[in-house]
Amino acid sequence: MKYFVLLAFLGILGSLGSALYFMMRDGQHGKPKTSNMARALAWRVGLSVLLFVCILLAWKLGYIQPTGLRTG
Template sequence: MKYLVALAFLAILASLGSALFFMLRDGRNGQPKTSRMARALGFRVGFSILIFLCILLAWKLGYIHPTGINAGQ
């Protein structure tokens, strides 16, 4: 599970990097830069949701446990 979370986090960083690259390019090759940048940012949102769901699933299955102060104290 932690490998999947790490892979999703790397995918988030790669998607942000590609969005930055497409933002800085000047729309050559006939395709507007905004559509490619928006697609890369959309993938980032999808990967963020995936990492949240993986953490939630790991908590529900008992792989990870919350720490901190109990609510009753």
């Protein structure tokens, strides 16, 4: 599970980096920069939602246990 979370975070950071790259580029090679940037940001949102759902499912199925302060 730790490796999956690490891989997801790296994917999220990679898509943010590519969005930054497309934002800073001048829209060369015939494609406007906004479509590439929007696609990269959409990937980031999708990966973030997928990571959240996977962590929630892992908790519900008992693969991971919450730690920290006790509530009672």
